[in-house]
Amino acid sequence: MITGLGEMANRYNQKIADATIGRLSRYYRTLKHLESYDIETVSSEELAKRNNVTSAQVRKDFSFFGAFGRRGLGYNVSELRRQIEKILGLDQEWHLALVGVGNIGKALLNFRQFEEHNFKFRLLLDSDPEKIGKRFIGLEVRNLENLNEEVRKGHVDIVVIAVPAEAAQKVADDLVKAGVKAILNFAPTSLMVPPDVTVRNQNIVIEIERLSFALTQASGKP
Amino acid sequence: MITGLGEMANRYNQKIADATIGRLSRYYRTLKHLESYDIETVSSEELAKRNNVTSAQVRKDFSFFGAFGRRGLGYNVSELRRQIEKILGLDQEWHLALVGVGNIGKALLNFRQFEEHNFKFRLLLDSDPEKIGKRFIGLEVRNLENLNEEVRKGHVDIVVIAVPAEAAQKVADDLVKAGVKAILNFAPTSLMVPPDVTVRNQNIVIEIERLSFALTQASGKP
């Protein structure tokens, strides 16, 4: 399901748990929030409380990358924010491409959070002749047939796949050929890619089925 | 982050791993696919290949709930599909409410997959006077202020939160008061809820930041 991640190494050449990266993202958001309130110092305990984890977990997560705090005092909010920014690679702009300008695709184009976090759409692709040539957020939809050329020309770092399940694997194969190393997949299917390509799946149906399971169990079988 | 799930019990009163439920969802989709091609039998090896896991993992996942296969032969596709349907609670219709009829909310309303999988929107809520009273997919947007009353009246099982981060916790608190036990949260923030309420987060920014990390590591530091 998840490929590439978890193979990554830190200062001691250890593998970093996938879950650790997810939590760093959350701490990062908390730190930006605290920063906006001009709060200068934060403890692992406080970060833990705000993210539903233990303080030991917070400290362990940081420890893979360095020692960012001061014993007895806690962490400097701005400095820690900058450190995590660097770890996650958020101190630079990333170029996105969107494949599939349908319902979900269009919603993502208008998703403010991407812009706010330094992720910019640079290329839109679709196979529907009705859509090719139309403009969204200032970008003209290009023909999916020219994927390889367009991706290379656009210096795309990350590609968002928002096509139907049946079309997704073909798109992924073409992206791999075009040298893409990071894919965010909204299609409800598992993608096969080489180990050096990272795929993250955003599968809404799986999440809602988890809720269905939880409700079923809760009500059930004494 | 994830609450409620993982506390659930199976035929031997063991806890079921969250990851197991996610995989059951995937196997379920594979089985429906095989069924549509009139394939009658499938092995754990085949299911494994199609979902990027090991065959032992597949068999172990099933083993928590029963023995659905036949040694030497494999699994009957339709029967296994029905079993998983029952486990996940997909053999019944679930009523959804949407809170926040913005970009993401509207995209979700038009997301065919929900309808196809027996999840039906029954209630839309928003606090924006511009939106209250408007209709989408045949439903009138109701005032968020009347959340409690509307949720109870609509017999809502699962609520999708698609409001800004700042508003999400208040919505969650109100949902808990209204007796809601399952929440799918698209707001980029951690929600605090009692342990009997299950929350699943669909946090797009975290996923894209994972990709940023992967790219940063891959290119970095010799």
Add this chain to the structure above:
DNA sequence: AATTGTGAACCTCTTCACAGCT
């Protein structure tokens, strides 16, 4: 006195390996 950083213990999930059916 407070709080970090971390090795060790603990717990959870995955894989192995093989007995048991068909």
Add this chain to the structure above:
DNA sequence: AGCTGTGAAGAGGTTCACAATT
């Protein structure tokens, strides 16, 4: 002979608990 079901081993992630530091 082929494939499942599962206890036991192994790997991986989390929490404990305390020495180190301010």
